[in-house]
Amino acid sequence: MTAATVAAAAPLAGTAVRAAGDTLPVRIAAARLRALGCAVETDGAWEGAGRIDLPGTGGAGCDIGWSADGADPADERDVQAACGLAHLHGLARGGPRFLPVDYASVCAGVLAAQAVAAVLLARERGGPALRASVSVSGAALLAVAPYAAEATADPDGAPVPGPGEPPPFRSADGVRFEIETLDPEAWLRFWELLGAPREAIAAGWAPFQRRFATAVCPLPAALSTVLEALPFAAAAEAARACGVGAVPLRTPEETAEEEPPSPWRLRGTGPAGALPPFTGPGPLSGLRVVEATNRVQGPLAGLLLTLLGADTVRVEPPGGDPMRGVPPLAGGLSARFAAFNRGKGAVECDLKTGRGRRAAADLAAAGDVFLYNWPPGRAERFGLGADDLAARAPGLVHVHADGWAGRDPAPDTPATDFLVQAHGGIAHLLADGGEPAPSLVTLTDVLGGLLAAEAALAGLLLRARAGTGAAARTALADAARLLRAAGRGTAHRPRPGTPAAADPAAAAEAFPEAFTRVHGTALPRAPWTFTEAEDHR
Template identity: 55%
Template sequence: MIAPAVAADVAARLLRPVAADTSAVDCHIGWAGPIALPLGDERAVQAACGIMHVHGRAAGRPVPLAVDYATATAGVLAAQGVLAALIARARGARTYGVRTSVGQAALLALAQYLAAATTDDGPAEPPGRGTATFTSADGVRFECETFDPLRWRGFWDRLGADRTAAAQGWRPFQQRFATATCPLPTALHTAAGRAAFSAVRAAADEAGVSVVAVRGDPGPPDVPPFALTARCGPGPDPRARGGGSAGPTPDRPLEGVRVVESTRRVQGPLAGHVLHLLGADVLRIEPPGGDPMRGVPPIAGRCSARFSALNAGKTTTEIDLTTASGRRAVHDLVATADVFLHNWAPGKAAHWRLDADDLHATRPGLVYAAASGWGDRMPHPPPLGTDYLVQAHSGLAAAVRCADEPPAPSLMTLTDLLGGLVCGHGILAALLTRTRTGGGCRVDSSLLSAAAVLPRPPQRPRFTPLDRPARTLDGYLQLGPAARTQLQRTAHAVGLAASAGPNEVLARLSNRPTRLWLHRLAEAGLHATAVCTDLRALVQDPRFHRALATADHAVPRAPWEFA
């Protein structure tokens, strides 16, 4: 079995700027980890763990991402594990190695979708198919974004769309972040197709809606994953090594580290979630009345399943940041914290006087982390910094599609997930720096910088018929590398003549159940993987029990093992 080289390359890239001997920690990246399946490549992991299913919801069938998304995510997790081990060692622990896997990375990437699918509240699978990628009259593919229904209506009014269609489209448009599908009325696509892109942009500007053209070039943006700015410190001191009296343990290298976060949606909460999984004590600041995302269905117990997937285990306090007393309360919390994390809109930190310089005046050794959509790479004012707009602008929307598909963002939130993980990695790098210098640090990361982490080929790949999941009598089957490329062997294994073509093989596969073909192909020495088409099945599958926990919903277990 070939080791996941892409993951090792991503980990090495993320560790390169760290001023420490990262080779002192033995790091192992596997394919399956605790998942009891013979997973040996990216496609197998995407198939078995549900990525093909979620990415393909908009198409109504499993579709592979044309990039090594799960493998690259495992590389980020591996780099995080190395830094966490080094931090634990600097704080007195005897931690020398870390293990993670591509399969665990895939499950973590699907945490919110797993949570939503495994509650009793509402349908397990969202209805309908479709995307929110539009094409203008002059052939420009574009994404639009707004969180305001009045701006949404104003945009479509200016494009001459039927108001009923616009009203019907608002709910699936907003829910696409949760459902990974967007069944919009055809009338909206028709209205967009009647206007030149210049008119679309003008309508968006007048309505206050963000519009971004979808790049056809899959190349990544030239931006570092994160920026770390260290402040001068007096040298190492006990408070810089962890904050509280508790010390690191083998499974919780950040035990005793105190984190205060003021975050929303996915990117920021996920960064805090990573630190919590590593043992940190995380306190969430929420507005009076609590984070509105807590009440978004489906509900698990007394809270949104999707919210719980990223925030369970954190403590919470309600503070009105718009008031002077609220901002003083933040300073009081930060005075005994090690990390302050936010993903506020651009300009909010300075407006509230809660920027890095402000909080470093209260806690000089603080790690101050700001996660954003675009960083400083877009003109002012930037478009909304959301997952799909970043995918469109960064070339990721082209990279995730094969060459015979038009570029379009995946409605699986790819950069939100990577953005949270990269932010968490930057915080770990800053915490490690602080153990040496005693000084505080500022960490800046963005969805755009996270998109740049994902390796991409210079040209979009061309899929053969056997590259896509094959329909069987009762599901789908993803053929392994040898089965896809050695057509004669595959034809013989399914009972056809060696001269059979790929379409004949696909027709044959469609006539028998998945389990039979897995057995026949294995007998021929060919690997294949059953494609997950129901996330609930993962929880019921004993082969996933060591990778998934269940409470009110399914939860991926911490994706690292330390030794």
Template identity: 50%
Template sequence: MPNVQRTGSEVAFRVASEQLAALPGDPDLLACDIDWAGPVDLELPDELAVQAACGIMHVHGRAAGRPQRLGVDYAGTLAGVLAAQGVLAASLARARGAGFTSVRTSVAEAALLSVQQYLAVATADDDWQEPWRAGGRPPFTSRDGVRFELEVLHGEGWQRFWAELGTDRSAVAAGWRPFQQRFATASADLPEALHRALRAVDYRTVAAVADATGVSVLPVRDDPAPPVDVPACTFRTMPGTAPRTEWRGPAPLDGIVVVESTRRIQGPMVGHLLRMLGAEVIRVEPPGGDLMRGVPPLAGDCSARFRALNDGKHAVELDVKGERGRRELHELVADADVFVHNWAPGKAAQLGLDAGDLVRTSPGLVYAWSSGWEPLSWPETPLGTDYLVQAHSGLAAAVHPADEPSAPSLMTLTDVLGGAVSAMGVLAALLHRQRTGRGMRVDSSLFSASGVLPRPSRRLKWTVLDQPLRTSDGFVVLSGRTDPERLAAVLGTTPEGIAERFQERPSGFWAAELPVADVVATPVCTDLRELAGDRKFAAALDHSTHTFPLAPWEFS
């Protein structure tokens, strides 16, 4: 087992250790340090401080109109997955001739990686302003009291669903864009008429109409525990062998070639992480290019959001639905080490591009599928998207305290974590291949990734000190070790008066003064543009046409 240092998040340490123990490949005994701040020049003593300083509270809180904490150690969990990736990548490089002995990452760098799309949008050179507003967001509530999430990917299905319920057409038209854009904006200000229409019918009727119109609906579970326990990734050894590859340096994955055919966030995130580790990534797009390239705001001549996950990849256009395009994809894969896709269930087999098809072209191939729900089975499988997965997995309950209704975060939690988990599985399979010559199929999903997040068995109550405190110019959060009685004495008030006292002074005052009382007050980021321009983040971020996080690992 790798020697994972406990200098930062206990959650990150546990996640890294558990995942490495469960993965194939037999990683080397390397020193792995996971600290809190990494290159960020701030005192960040815990998960709350990281969420506050690095933009997570800002993005998660957009739907509510103020910063809000995530009730799970999301940054710590992602840092644990990144640490596991680092150990696997260094072990792979060592098996190919490198001399790495240690890897380092941090919870702050994981947090910045999780908000990279929102950061790219906020800092794009384009003058376009992202239209996000609080209020009106799903979940919806039916007449019989069922809270549920709804998902549809195309405008036609959206219109048909609401038309069957007799909903005002103008509200339906006005609601489509904020609903569709909620993945990008982390908000969804839907017209009240849409909520009212669903409060007028029982959930059974809603489900029937959804089924008839191609819309997916799922109740939001109030139990934070996952309904079933599934591994983060599943692995199957494939026939054929591949020769050992030599390390070229300096990055761990130099010389590794990845072909990806992916869309949205989860799939592109896999190639993005592998590219940051040194792999060459060839991105297969449909004729005319990925439509997401043109989504505003633009960073240079391409969408800032698209660039956040796809810069540095080599794009080729192929029509994989046609015989020629499939043949050309086989030719690409013949010279590759990895193929990654997040197509809908059954599409790969329908196209003749499943693992068994491609391994005949490239013996020893690592074939990775990032899906929505695998290995769950459904009579009618709902769309495998972030918010439906949060609703069903219990994550929607875990991110809020016990006195608030369960609701998915509109920050794309499982998309980012799902991509990271898939990349971790690819690295384990590559290490296994380097040691044995045998390729592997790696299956993971948004649902399987959601289970990686540690969470309590029941929803917890939060005190005023567990959430951002309003100041005269913003918000701060206090370190989790803060004692309310002692803090009240320092402030010259009662525990009940703490929140009011904080409103009397700016955030910077509290950050400077409270360390005297052994309390760390961390100002909450409320503008990602200011974060990007803050010198304290300079060693963790870079800027071209937009601001982006640097690779979150250091190898030595």
């Protein structure tokens, strides 16, 4: 193993960390920091969710609470109720349902590790010792932020389940499975090939397409009836012929796989100079992120880097990202798009042309991080891969926010949230007295976005400490792996005293510190706070 490989696997080698508190957020944060190379010493119980300290740094580190203001909620169940997760998870099936995985706690642990990484990166760039804070409720509110944005932009447009049942489907031979396509023509071809009624095909497309944003998907019963008459092999063959993904639900035991050498598949790309100096106030201030992303995972990763202080510019197609115009609108901009992209600039580049690709390459080469969530191989076809830009921008940190990370269930299977939940064993983890089914909350998209932002921080630390550019690749499948590792939680276990489940709009009202209002729409604030450590004031 080369020195560059060792450095890439552990950019924080030699850094001492003390973790206090025996809670899931602390355990997740400690594991992420160990993967970065930290030597983590663990203490026992701690009031609140816990804390991470960096000995010898004058008080730098991160405090982890259940709630940002120190009040209720006081555990994962309370968080899911108060912050909208229970409402959204149960919306498609008639009432609040608690996630049997401690999802908010897992997200909070990743955010805490990010905060520590950002604190250390600021110090490497000449900044002061910073103390961060993050909360489990703040992590949950970040996850529901796009739903809160839509709900507050259009208070009368709250989604309702309506008649019909959401996926997954069941085949004649008893296989439960999900399907996926983002193409209405492929949807039509698939159902017509199977002989579904034309009116059911037409009625099903809108809720199927919008389920990512609404957390409901009432499909006509006639569609399920068609698939119930076929063995899964026949349905899968029809799906392949029409460009539709079809993935059986797997148990966690069926997902056993070798973990990557680094959670971020991080590697050095060659010698590079120092990063720009810290300018404050955010830990990433003075750094530029160039982002070519769409939908949820990539834009959320870019938003997190922006909220850490980076100057972020999006590469968008001519006319701008089509998601800008998706209703409901607030101030002429899609509320959901604004939730993921507030504070970013945008440059339009036609990547179908040589001129547009050159313009994008110029933009990326002038940045410190290049973040994209294109399918594998597309960056290289555009001349924007790590090797393509190495000579011009040797210090650039490339972050590919991927879906399957090279482990597709079958060739050309779409890498989207619900298919990843199905294939990654999450649907079975979520079963609570009923049949396994993916949540219609975009669990792996959001957690996948957190992991991609973490990869950017890992790459920047590698650049700062080892003097090399970096390339990283994370995936929605990694989010599923992390949830599997955390296992079943406790939030779904009934207990007296749980508050009523709030919807996303009510959660935005209840936690005003987590949102800012733009044209009346609730948009997420940073899930962390950073202040100068007391010992350095």
